[in-house]
Amino acid sequence: KTHHVKRGTPTMGGAILIFAALSAYSISHLATGVPVTTSALLVIGLIVGLAAVGFLDDWLKVVKQRSLGLRAREKLFGQALVAGLFGYFATKFPDEVGNTPLSLYLSTVRDTTIKLGLVLVILWAILLVLGTSNGVNLTDGLDGLATGAAIMSFLAFVLIGVWKFGQRCEIAVNNCYNARDPLDMAVLAAALAGACAGFLWWNASPARIFMGDTGSLALGGALAGLAMTLRTELLLIPIGGLFVIITLSVIIQTTYFKISGGKRVFKMAPLQHHFELLGWGEVTIVIRFWIIAGLCVAAGLGLFYAQWVVA
Template sequence: MKSILVAAAVSLVVSILFTPYLIRVFSKQGFGQEIREEVQKSHSAKRGTPTMGGMAILVALWAGYLVTHLTVSEGWPSVTALLVLGLTTALGIVGFLDDFIKIRKQRNLGLNKTAKLVGQMVASVLFAILALHFADRNGITPASDHLSFIRDITVVSFGIVGFVIFAYIAISGWSNAVNFTDGMDGLAAGTAAMVLASYVLISFWQFRYTCGAGQQIGPTCYQVRDPLDIAVVAAAAMAGCVGFLWWNAAPAKIFMGDTGSLAIGGLVAGLSMTTRTELLMIVIGGLFVVEALSVVLQIGVFRTSRRRLFRMAPFHHHFELAGWAETTVIIRFWILGGISCLFGIGLFYADWLAAGAV
C-alpha cells in the first residue's frame, strides 16, 4: 500500500508543477491547438491554447513509478509494469508526432490515417509478443492468450498469432476511443482518472489474492503477474491525470492533445490485458466506448442514408450543439463515467464473492 501512495503523491506533485511549465514554454513557442471547423463558433476562443500537455502526464507517470522503486519498493521494476509503461510511452510518441504536425502545418489534421495506424501497430505487436513471454516462477506471463472477463475464459484461446491481432485491435481501439473523448476541457482527463482509479483497486485486490507458489489454484485467487507493480503504475497514471486536470479544467489552460489521449488509451488497454480483465474494461471504460460508437454509428448511418444520426460526433458535441453548456456536458459525462467505473468494480467484487461461495 505504501508504494501505491508514494507513486500517486509523487506523480500528482510532478504533474501539477510541470504542467504550468509546459504552458509557458508551449505558449512562447506558439504550440497552439487548431479547432475543427464544425465547432469553430462555440470553441473559437480555445484556438491557440497550448496542446501536447499529455507530456506532463507521461513525465509524472514515469517519475511516480521510478521514485517509488528507488525509495519504498523492493526489487527491480517488473517486466509487466515496464511493458505497460513502454506501450504507453510508444503511443504517446505517436500522438506527439500527430500534434507536432498539426501545429507546424496549422491545421486540425496531423499524421495521416496510415501513419497513425502503423505507429499503433508497431507498438501493439511488440507489446503483445513480449507480453506472452517472461514467465515468472509460477509460469505466469504478463498477458494471456485467452480472452478474459474478470478472469481468463479458458475455452476462448487466441494462440500467439490471434493474440497479437487481438492486442492490436484492442490497443488501437482504446487509444482512438480516448482520443474521441478528448474534445472538451477536462472530459478525457477526468474520465481517465476514474478508470485508472478503478484499476488501482482491481490490481491491488489481485495482489492480495494472487495464487502463490505451491498454492492450489482456486476460484478466489488470481493468476496474474506483478499485480502490485501494476497497481503502482495505475496509481501514478491516475494522479498524473488529476494533476493535469487542475490546469485542464474549464476554461483549460492547456490540452492533452493526441500525446495524452493516445498514451492513456494504450495504458488502459495494457492494464486490461495484464490484469486479465479485457471484457470488464468495456464496462469500466463505458464512456469511452459510447464516444467511439457514436463516431462509428455517425459514419455508418451517413454513408448508407446520407443523414446524420447525431448533430455531431463524437457524442459530447451532439449535446453541446443541442444547447447544453460545455461544463454541463462535462460534469454529466463524468457522472456517467463514474457510474460505469462503479458498475465495473461491482462486477469484479461480485465475481470474487461468488467464487468464494463455490
C-alpha cells in the first residue's frame, strides 16, 4: 500500500542505464585507441543477454498488462541460458600465455587448487549469475537502494582490477595475479559505476524512473561476470553483501512459511519491506542499507588486501 503513490513512474529505465554504461566504455576505448578485450566482450554479452530477459519481463508487465511478466520458470530459464553460454565461451579464447577469461579453478582472491572442469564451471557460472542477478532484482524495491549499493560494488571491482593489473604475473615476480584482462575489467566496472551514479540522480527518492528487471538483472549479471573474470568469485559474497542479505531474507521467509504452516519470520520479505512495516521511512531504510552495503564492500576489499599481504 505504501507504494501505490509510485504507480505511473516510468519503468525499464535500466535500458538507458545499460546503454549509458556501454557507451562510456566504448568511448574510453575509442579515445585511447586500446582494443576491446575478449573478457570485456563476454561480460558485455552477459549484460546484454540478461538485460534482454529483463526487458521482455518489463514489456509484458507494462505493454501487455501481464502483472507478473514472465513466469518464474521462463525467467530463470532465460537467465540460465545466458549464463551458461557465458560460462562456456569464457573458458575458450586463451591468450598468449594460456589464460582464458574464465578459469577452470574455483577462485577467492585468486585461483585456488580446486579444479572444477568445464561442466562444473558452467554450472557454477549459472549459479553465480542467477544468485546475483536475482539478488539485485530483490533489492530493487525502494527508491535508489539497489542503484546505490551497486555503485559501491562496482567501485570495489575497479580497485581490484587496477590492483591486479599492477601486480599481474607478466611484470610482478612475487604474489602475482593471472587474471586475463584486469585493467579492462576495471574500465568496464568504472563505466557501470558511473552510469549507475547518473541514474541514481533520477532514481533517488522520490524516484522519477525505475530500472525495472531490465536494469536489475543486467547489473547483477555484470557483478557476477566481473567477479568471475577477475578471479574473485567467492569474494563476491562480501562485496555484494547487501544483495546476499536481502536474498537470504526471502529464502528464510519462504522456507519457514512452508515448514511452519503459514508463520513468518519477517513481517514481509524482502527485508527492506519488513522495516517499512515497522514504521521506518523509505529514505531512512535506504541510507542505513547503503551503510551496510558500504561496510560489506569494505570487508571484501579488506579480505582482498589481507590475502595479498599474507601470501
